[in-house]
C-alpha cells in the first residue's frame with residue numbers, strides 16, 4: 245500500500261462522530277488535522293486522535309500535510325470552506341447540500357475544475373445496498389420502462405433531537421435542502437437527470453422550540469418554508485413527485501416507490517445505507533423481497549469520500565460535485581417555482597455514476 249490519504253476535517257459537530265468512525269477504520273486514510281470555530285472541539289478530537297493536530301481553519305486548508313479537506317460545517321459555511329480549500333489546491337468532500345445557494349455551488353464546481361482538484365458531496369447513503377439494489381432492478385428492466393416515482397419525507401422537525409437546530413430553519417436549510425438531498429439523489433440514481441421542476445411550499449409556524457440539550461426551551465426563528473412539495477420531470481420522461489416536511493407527524497408511505505410499465509418497486513429510506521427492496525411484477529401475486537445485489541454492504545457515512553480517494557486518476561467520484569450541483573439545482577428550482585408559481589427549467593445535468601458492485605465495506 246502507498247502512503248495514506250491525508251485528511252483534514254473542518255466542522256466537528258454532531259455528524260463528525262460517524263465520519264471519524266468510518267475514516268479511522270479505513271486502512272488507507274490518515275486524519276492529520278482537525279478544525280472548528282469552537283477551538284475546544286478541535287482540541288478534544290485531536291486529543292483522542294494521535295495522528296491529528298488541532299488547527300485553525302485557515303491553517304488547515306493551507307497545511308502541507310492535508311491532501312483532502314472534509315467539510316462537515318453547517319450549510320451556510322460549506323461554500324466558504326470549500327473555496328478556501330480549493331484555492332490551496334486541495335480536493336474537497338463536503339456534507340450536503342453542496343452549498344446554501346445554487347450560485348455558490350456553481351462557483352465551487354467551477355473553481356475546482358479550474359484548479360484541477362476533485363469535489364465530492366454527500367449523500368453517500370445512496371451507494372449502500374438499499375438504493376443500489378433498487379437501481380440494479382430498474383437498470384435490468386425488471387419494472388419495464390420507468391414511468392413515475394413518489395418520495396415522502398415526513399417529520400415534525402429536527403429541533404426535537406438536535407441541540408443546535410438553528411440552521412435547519414435558515415436559508416440553506418428547511419426540509420427540502422436538508423433531507424431532500426437523500427431523496428433527490430436517489431431519484432436521479434434511479435431515473436436519471438431532471439430537466440424541469442414545479443414546486444409549492446408552506447410554513448406552519450414562525451418559531452420552533454429546542455427540545456433537547458443545553459438550549460432546551462429556547463426559540464429559534466423559522467425563515468424558510470417548512471413544508472415543500474415538488475414535481476421532477478426527468479430527461480427520460482418519467483415524473484417524480486416529492487414531499488418533504490417538518491410540519492407532519494409520521495407517514496406509513498414507503499420512502500420511495502418507482503412505477504414502471506411492468507412492475508412497481510419499493511425502495512428503502514435513502515437516508516440509510518441498507519433496507520428492504522421489494523418488487524411487485526405486473527400479473528404477479530404481490531410484493532416479493534429483492535435480495536441485495538448491488539451497493540456496499542455494512543456501509544456508513546464516509547464511503548463517498550473513500551470512493552473519491554480510491555478512484556483512479558481521471559475517474560469521477562460517485563458522490564460527485566457535479567451530482568451535488570444538479571441535485572441542488574433541482575431543489576432550489578423547486579423553491580424558485582414555489583415562489584414564482586411557474587415551472588423552472590434546469591441548466592445542469594449529470595451522468596448517473598456507474599452502479600456500485602455488491603461488496604462489503606473495505
Ligand SMILES: NC(=O)c1ccc[n+]([C@@H]2O[C@H](COP(=O)([O-])OP(=O)(O)OC[C@H]3O[C@@H](n4cnc5c(N)ncnc54)[C@H](O)[C@@H]3O)[C@@H](O)[C@H]2O)c1
Nearest residue numbers: 255256257258259260280281282316317318319321339340
Ligand atoms: N445531524 C445529522 O444527523 C446530519 C446527518 C447527515 C448530514 N448532516 C449534515 O452535516 C453538516 C453538519 O451538521 P451537524 O449536525 O454536524 O451540525 P453541528 O451544528 O452539530 O456541527 C457543525 C460544526 O461546524 C462548526 N462550524 C460551523 N461553521 C464553521 C466554520 N465557518 N468554520 C469552522 N467550523 C464551523 C460548528 O462550530 C460545529 O462544530 C450539515 O451540512 C448537515 O446537513 C447532518
